[in-house]
Amino acid sequence: MTAGEGRGGKVRRWALRVALALGVLGVGTWAAFQLSPWPSVLLIRWVFDRGAAEASEALRKHLPAGVTERAALRYDATDPDALLDVYYPPNVQGGHERLTTVVWVHGGGFVSGRRQDVAHYLKILAARGFVVANVDYSIAPGATWPTPTRQVNAALSYLQAHADALNIDADRIVLAGDSAGAQIAAELANAITSPDHARRIGITPALAPRQLAGTLLFCGPYDAGLVQWDSPFAGFMRTVLWSYMGRKDFLDDPRLDAFSVARHVTPAFPPAFISAGNADPLEPHSHAMAAALQKQGVRVDALFFPKDHAPPLPHEYQFNLDSEAGRQAMERSVAFLQGLREGGAVPSATVERSDGQGQ
Structure with missing residues (x-):
């Protein structure tokens, strides 16, 4: 050799x-x-965290002057994840005025996200005349269903107990959320207004039904049966539901029926504003939720867009206030909340064209 x-x-x-x-x-x-779902979850978190940071930074230029806050309030002394911030319109904090309070649950596919992701958006909303509470909760796979719903319920208990100090009208609470947070908000709203659903998910509601004035629900997953398991989106949903339900065989988990809140809404569900973008893989869930509520006689204001809306509106489109659709979603949300505050009528469900004309 x-x-x-x-x-x-x-x-x-x-x-x-x-x-x-x-x-x-x-x-x-x-x-x-x-x-394990963890390898996929870590990839999802990396992607979601980057997207959330970009969306938050884009909102910075829209931040209004004069909004104040109380940050990092611990709503459960036994829970390290139980923190919330409260945002106020100018000249409200510390005064005698009690305002309709929006309790917002952030998204993140149940496996990512933090309250800071939506802080800029919620400060913009608060400036329109509302107290806004921004709630953190534990994420999967470390925390499984229905832990976040129980945590948000604990946050409601804290807010009610400190209503005077926080300028909250405890009889005008609105549960709100985006993506996974919308499912959590809807699930808790149904538990508050339906004793059967409260028992189904094992929660003793912190509020009486009369205290829950409405819901704002953006882009949420409300029925696991609507997932298209042969679609490109299926891999993401498998990871998310495996993580959140705590079982790889989640489709065989009987608890998935209770998770699917659109199946269990009742006539007592509060008035709802529901919206999703036309290019959102979860858009069918919002249509189904709106239809389920209307079938029960619940007042619904729905903002949807034609399939050919251009540009296509992605998941969480409402956070883009540089777009006409994002601004429209904000204005419709504010009008809905003002109607609740003033005791006015909530519109029945509508589909909005890109030019704002009803369809």
Whole structure:
């Protein structure tokens, strides 16, 4: 064997070793993704965190002057994740005025997200004349269903107990949320107004039904049966529901029926504003939720868009206040909340064209 051939043999041996190592790594990686939701969850968190940071930064230029806040209030002394912020319109904090209070639950697919993600948006909303509470909760896989709903219920108990100090009208509470947070808000609203659903999910509501004035629900997943398991979106939903339900075989979990809140709404559900973008994979859930509520005789104001709306409106479109649709969603939300505050009528469900004309 020549010296050159010896070097070639070494190279081939090293190449073989690298190939074997990569093969083992590939098998190990595949096994990791099959045995636990964590690898996929970490990827989702990385993507979602980047998107949330970009959306928040884009809202910075819209921040109004004069909004004040009380930050990092602990709503459950036994829970390290139980923090909330409260935002106020100018010249309200510390005074005698008691305002309709929007309790907002952030999104993140149940596996990511934090209250800071939506802070800018909620300060903009608060400036329109409302107290807004921004609630943190524990995320999956570390916390499974219905832990976040129980935590938000604990937040309601805290807000009610400190209503005077926080300028809250405890008889004008609106549960609100985006994406996963919309499901949590809707689930808790149904538990507050339906004793059967409260028992179904194991919650003793912190509010009486009369205290819950309405709901604002953006882009939520309200019925697991509406997921298209052969779609490109299916892999994400498998990871999310595996994480949140705590079982890889979540489709066989009888609790998934209770999670699917659109199946269980009652006539006592409060008036609802519901919206989603026309390019949102979860848009069918919002249509189904609106239809289920209307069937029960609940007053619904629904903001949907034609399938050919351009530009296409993605999941969480409402956070883009540089777009006409995002601004429209904000104005419709404010009008809905003002109607609740003033005791006015809430419109029946409508579908809005991109030019704002009803369809």
